[in-house]
Amino acid sequence: MRVVVTGATGFMGGRLCAALADAGHDVRAFALRGVDASGLPPSVEVVYGDVTDEDSLATAFHGRDAVFHSAAAVEAWLPDASIFHRVHQGKAFCTEYEKSKFLADRIALQAAAEGVPITIVYPGVMYGPGTLTSGNLVCRVLIERFNGRLPGYIGNGYDRESFSHVDDVVSGHIAAMEKGRVGERYLLTGENASFVRIFNLAANITNTKPPKFHIPLWLLEIYGWISVFVARITGKPPLISHPGVDCLRHQWAYSCDKAKKELGYSPRSLTGGLSETLLWLKNAATPTAATGIGRRWRLAAESGCCAAVAGGGMRVLVTGATGYLGGRLCAALADADHAVRALARRSSDVSGLASGVELAYGDVADADSLAAAFDGCDAVFHVAAVVEPWLPDPSVFFKVNVRGLENVLKAAKRTPTVKKIVYTSSFFAIGPTDGYVADETQMHPGKAFCTEYEKSKVLADRIALQAATEGVPITIVYPGVIYGPGKLTTGNLVSRILIERFNGRLPGYIGDGYDRESFCHVDDVVSGHIAAMEKGRVGERYLLTGENLSFMQIFNMAANITNTKAPQFHVPLWLIEVYGWISVFISRITGKLPLISYPTVHVLRHQWSYSCDKAKTELGYSPRNLTEGLSEMLLWLKDEKQIKFK
Known part of the structure; x- marks a missing residue:
């Protein structure tokens, strides 16, 4: 065809002229007088004029079949x-x-x-x-x-x-x-x-x-x-x-x-x-x-090197990126040469995010905000959750933990680049294990719940498993009670309890030692997440847990590590529950969430013991021993001036 191109000496116009000429078209370039047209192909005819001058355009357009107006x-x-x-x-x-x-x-x-x-x-x-x-x-x-x-x-x-x-x-x-x-x-x-x-x-x-x-x-x-x-x-x-x-x-x-x-x-x-x-x-x-x-x-x-994204790394999105686990996951992914995008609410403090992490503002409760955040990503880590045993408005658990997962799944389905979703569930979704050790085959009875958080994670777990049966490429991980250095949020409960213990505000053991929790170091859980992205089978469940112990044993280990005295008495759970009710009453007045609430005590009346053998075998998950992990955490708390010991 006989074509004319305006803006022919510009960045795109010049390359358009060359491509049209290469394709065998008769090309006329329309250029401003005084503009350097030497970069145009020799076969391109150059006519001078200005798009603001109608007469010069009429001359340039004469005899042409098509016009590209790029100027x-x-x-x-x-x-x-x-x-x-x-x-x-x-x-x-x-x-x-x-x-x-x-x-x-x-x-x-x-x-x-x-x-x-x-x-x-x-x-x-x-x-x-x-x-x-x-x-x-x-x-x-x-x-x-x-x-x-x-x-x-x-x-x-x-x-x-x-x-x-x-x-x-x-x-x-x-x-x-x-x-x-x-x-x-x-x-x-x-x-x-x-x-x-x-x-x-x-x-x-x-x-x-x-x-x-x-x-x-x-x-x-x-x-x-x-x-x-x-x-x-x-x-x-x-x-x-x-x-x-x-x-x-x-x-x-x-x-x-x-x-x-x-x-x-x-x-x-x-x-x-x-x-x-x-x-x-x-x-x-x-x-x-x-x-x-x-x-x-x-x-x-x-x-000969493997660059991130270009040579094997992935473009990943992390929801809940400013939380205790999410922040450390972002840092680990960036260190592993993945291109990391962190989803955060505008009200969140993002100063702790690792250098190089891209920030995308949004909210898992807002489906529309997820589309842009997911765009171009290969994998999504859905870590975001409200992790509290009690809230004044329990509907928040459903809105964020259940509806949030549904929104994430919908956004992932609409994003063709997403090939893997790693969903962070909770040991609560597996259910209590009074008197035995459970694995991933256990399904929560779904009848009685200690907390609204537990109920929301059970409901979300069912949605995730259903999505897997429908072909969604989702892998589900179930951390235990996470501990270690990092943000002192509710997700870092062990650190917060030990701060109370070492500062004299929790003088005795919590209960009589019947409780059992599966304690896992935050960095081991982070490694488990990354392994789930790389090796985890779609539709499978993996417990990322650790040693099964009571809080009484945690207090004793902490005393041994720091050469301090262990508690001399047990605080009965009925008394802690009374304290929890009082704390909830005060919280409704002050707006400050309590460290211990009555639903927390309900949790301590059960055992939550699990085996992580499947994750060890399939993911290479390797949790450190609790003595080593607690030693590191206690030293970090001391350095942060949260606790004192010699």
């Missing part, structure tokens, strides 16, 4: 905003560019309604080899990163952009000309990821270190305002401007399924595309050139 001012900020064709609409836009494209889209759709043979394509954030214009933002940002001028992550990882390789977008444009229906819209996007993930992928691909810290958006915005001030003096548009930062406060995640189906659009993986782009940037200039990224690194393929 645009692609900047987050310009000194003269009228270049974008500024028209106030009373709406909210991050940039004047966004506003201009929104208005142009309306015009295009109206033209289609009037019979104009127009097809509209919507690329995502493009990247790849080519001209280093504003349209090739990813390359420009990576140049800053690899040359040390952008030392940290951009923001906290909440942002989401749909990254598309420029050559895939070019192919999508040609397919739209050949197959696209008139008046239709086609998204030419790719994997939805944050710039945190881009930085992590780039580090993994190049075997270099990822950033050690996050640059907050408020600081970037200040830098953007300063850059705009400097730009007004120098006349050079800034790389980062305050409108650019406004974009990073939102998510721009899209599906290209329609283009895949109707146009045969086939975007490459982000890992593959970035690998090509980084190698091009490496070879594009000398190590000291401002446009290059140096030659001190090698691709994993060159060095």
